[in-house]
Amino acid sequence: MKNTILAKRYAKALFAVGKELGAFDEYTRALGEISELYSTSPEVRDALTNPMYPVDVRGKVMEHLVQLLKTSQEMSNFLNLLVQKKRADVLPDIAEVFQAMVDEDRNVCKGTVVSATALSAELQTKVQATLEKITSKTVELKSEVDPSIIGGIIAKVGDLVLDGSIKTQLAGLKESINGSV
Amino acid sequence: MQIKAEEISQIIKGQIKDYESKVDLSETGTVISVGDGIARVHGVENCMAMELLEFPGGILGLALNLEEDNVGCAVLGDVRHIKEGDIVKRTGKIAEVPVGPEMEGRVVDGVGAPIDGQGAIDAKETRKIEVLAPGVIARKSVHEPCYTGAKAVDAMTPVGRGQRELVIGDRQIGKTALCVDAIIAQKNTDVHCVYVAIGQKKSTVALVVEALRKNGAMDYTTVVAACASDPAPLQYIAAFAGCAMGEYFRDNGQHSLIIYDDLSKQAVAYRELSLLLRRPPGREAFPGDIFFNHSRLLERSAKVSDELGAGSLTALPIIETQAGDVSAFIPTNVISITDGQVYLEPNLFFSGVRPAVNVGLSVSRVGGAAQCKAMKQVAGTLRLDLAQYRELAAFAQFGSDLDKATQAQLTRGERLVEILKQPQYQPLPMEKQVTILFAGTKGFLDSLPVGSLAEYEKQMYEYIEQNEASIFDDMREKQEIDSALEEKMKNTLTAFGETFKASMGLN
Numbered sequence: 001m002k003n004t005i006l007a008k009r010y011a012k013a014l015f016a017v018g019k020e021l022g023a024f025d026e027y028t029r030a031l032g033e034i035s036e037l038y039s040t041s042p043e044v045r046d047a048l049t050n051p052m053y054p055v056d057v058r059g060k061v062m063e064h065l066v067q068l069l070k071t072s073q074e075m076s077n078f079l080n081l082l083v084q085k086k087r088a089d090v091l092p093d094i095a096e097v098f099q100a101m102v103d104e105d106r107n108v109c110k111g112t113v114v115s116a117t118a119l120s121a122e123l124q125t126k127v128q129a130t131l132e133k134i135t136s137k138t139v140e141l142k143s144e145v146d147p148s149i150i151g152g153i154i155a156k157v158g159d160l161v162l163d164g165s166i167k168t169q170l171a172g173l174k175e176s177i178n179g180s181v
Numbered sequence: 182m183q184i185k186a187e188e189i190s191q192i193i194k195g196q197i198k199d200y201e202s203k204v205d206l207s208e209t210g211t212v213i214s215v216g217d218g219i220a221r222v223h224g225v226e227n228c229m230a231m232e233l234l235e236f237p238g239g240i241l242g243l244a245l246n247l248e249e250d251n252v253g254c255a256v257l258g259d260v261r262h263i264k265e266g267d268i269v270k271r272t273g274k275i276a277e278v279p280v281g282p283e284m285e286g287r288v289v290d291g292v293g294a295p296i297d298g299q300g301a302i303d304a305k306e307t308r309k310i311e312v313l314a315p316g317v318i319a320r321k322s323v324h325e326p327c328y329t330g331a332k333a334v335d336a337m338t339p340v341g342r343g344q345r346e347l348v349i350g351d352r353q354i355g356k357t358a359l360c361v362d363a364i365i366a367q368k369n370t371d372v373h374c375v376y377v378a379i380g381q382k383k384s385t386v387a388l389v390v391e392a393l394r395k396n397g398a399m400d401y402t403t404v405v406a407a408c409a410s411d412p413a414p415l416q417y418i419a420a421f422a423g424c425a426m427g428e429y430f431r432d433n434g435q436h437s438l439i440i441y442d443d444l445s446k447q448a449v450a451y452r453e454l455s456l457l458l459r460r461p462p463g464r465e466a467f468p469g470d471i472f473f474n475h476s477r478l479l480e481r482s483a484k485v486s487d488e489l490g491a492g493s494l495t496a497l498p499i500i501e502t503q504a505g506d507v508s509a510f511i512p513t514n515v516i517s518i519t520d521g522q523v524y525l526e527p528n529l530f531f532s533g534v535r536p537a538v539n540v541g542l543s544v545s546r547v548g549g550a551a552q553c554k555a556m557k558q559v560a561g562t563l564r565l566d567l568a569q570y571r572e573l574a575a576f577a578q579f580g581s582d583l584d585k586a587t588q589a590q591l592t593r594g595e596r597l598v599e600i601l602k603q604p605q606y607q608p609l610p611m612e613k614q615v616t617i618l619f620a621g622t623k624g625f626l627d628s629l630p631v632g633s634l635a636e637y638e639k640q641m642y643e644y645i646e647q648n649e650a651s652i653f654d655d656m657r658e659k660q661e662i663d664s665a666l667e668e669k670m671k672n673t674l675t676a677f678g679e680t681f682k683a684s685m686g687l688n
Contacts, residue, residue, distance in 0.1 A: 004250045005249070005250070008250075134206075156209075158226075159208045159209055159210060159224045159225060159226055160206070160207075160208055160209070161206070161207050161209045161268075161270075162204055162205075162206050163204065163205050163206075163207070164204035164205075168205075172200075173196075173197065173200050175239065176196060176200060177193055177196050177197075
């Protein structure tokens with residue numbers, strides 16, 4: 001979390017370039033893949049960020065990665081720059097912030113809907129429509145199944161949470177009984 | 182009392198029936214870090230300053246720092262149950278406390294929840310704890326007295342309704358005692374009291390509550406207690422919460438008196454909070470806005486104009502000094518904010534002058550406007566007499582041969598100092614104070630030994646109540662000593678003086 005300010009600066013620059021060239025999808029994919037790589041194989045992260053290796057060695061690793069990614073010139077410049085500036089460790093944060101910026105720009109927000117059993121497609125569209133009405137944004141909905149909420153659904157969009165689960169209501173009932181007796 | 186299991190089942194059944202299930206829409210965030218009573222929360226983008234946030238388990242937090250990517254939040258409760266990653270909900274409410282006549286007679290904590298084990302408080306109204314003080318137009322100058330019941334204070338540093346009079350002094354020299362007496366003195370008046378205990382031992386608070394209860398003062402008093410073991414944020418907001426409770430009366434055309442015991446502890450709590458929130462430290466490591474913290478709190482004590490109901494909120498903030506150092510940061514700040522101070526001195530206290538008011542250093546900037554005419558008549562020369570006495574007393578220690586005038590002044594001074602002494606929990610009404618001061622300043626005591634004056638005072642009140650009760654009644658009614666009353670007082674005091682001397686075997 002400590003690197004949010006840094007990540008914002010880099011993401012903002014990248015966003016400006018992306019907007020000019022209209023290459024958001026491309027950048028999102030590249031950033032996503034690298035941060036995926038960071039979490040799945042820590043060695044890669046180590047090779048890119050460990051100060052034990054000289055900067056030029058780390059730079060070479062990144063150059064190699066960039067070739068494998070087959071990404072645009074700007075993106076590869078950006079990734080190489082990150083390593084040169086010794087900021088490769090912020091990459092996952094940048095990916096996250098960048099994603100949020102792109103979503104904001106496209107008036108899209110990500111949401112999840114949690115239910116006890118899998119939702120039918122019809123219900124899901126209904127939830128989506130409701131969320132879109134509340135946020136007045138296009139909502140990309142992801143559904144999850146969590147039997148522990150017993151029944152009802154919990155819908156989350158950004159900071160907003162619509163909680164209509166049986167679990168929460170039971171907890172509320174418990175509190176109201178505890179509070180007044 | 183027998184509790185029937187059946188009844189409990191009924192209650193629970195009713196509650197389940199009435200429980201409204203609704204989908205709650207809330208804005209949330211997540212806890213990034215937590216510790217030392219401070220939680221940093223990511224998310225809650227639309228959070229307002231001073232808004233209450235709800236942590237899991239119903240613990241509340243106060244949003245104090247709104248930063249670019251997180252909210253610094255003081256937890257008003259136990260932080261041990263809060264973990265990193267917990268969901269935090271916005272309540273949409275700015276911090277507020279229950280207020281109103283229902284609060285009287287209760288002991289509550291810094292957020293207004295009862296801690297006296299007497300059940301829930303059914304308050305009809307709540308108020309924001311941080312509000313702006315009344316503006317210039319909404320005010321009126323202080324003009325009516327708010328008696329503290331202490332002769333030394335009411336005669337020489339009078340407190341008016343709507344005034345802020347600082348009580349300052351070292352530890353253990355009767356600051357709290359003076360203020361508790363001031364609360365007891367409001368018995369049978371229309372003044373409602375709030376006692377805010379900040380950073381004190383629970384045992385001390387219990388003693389004060391017990392003293393108030395014993396003297397019948399709890400009926401019109403609310404005690405707000407944020408004790409030493411409570412988290413710093415609670416100690417910080419307790420003063421504001423108490424103020425909000427007092428303001429209720431002020432804004433409803435009634436009168437109230439609030440005691441902050443003490444503001445130095447509140448400042449320390451605020452310093453702790455600020456440092457943990459990483460605000461830059463200033464002098465004595467207090468944050469830059471510590472002055473504003475006290476000024477905005479004390480500025481809310483006011484006398485409100487007639488159009489707004491002419492209510493008032495009188496404040497007696499207490500500041501504890503370290504070894505008599507009034508030039509430390511917090512004491513100078515609060516001295517400059519308040520309309521005067523009562524300075525209590527250890528030397529006086531230990532030489533038996535209690536309350537240990539240092540007459541020279543105590544002032545009231547409101548002055549005579551907060552005294553009735555009768556008190557002005559007797560107290561007018563008192564200050565001067567005492568000042569002259571002190572000067573002479575220091576001087577007279579070197580020589581034994583003194584002229585008549587000097588000796589007379591010394592005799593007078595000694596007796597005045599003696600009659601300003603007063604035992605704890607025995608505040609005096611105005612008319613009694615005026616009568617004894619009248620006796621002192623007019624020389625009725627000069628022929629009596631200093632040691633007998635306490636007894637004299639006691640017997641005199643009884644004597645007047647039994648024989649010449651009209652003196653007290655007249656004074657209460659007219660609030661001044663006219664020539665007829667003066668004549669009557671002189672005659673009565675002369676007559677009593679004779680009987681007293683005879684009964685004590687003097688002459």
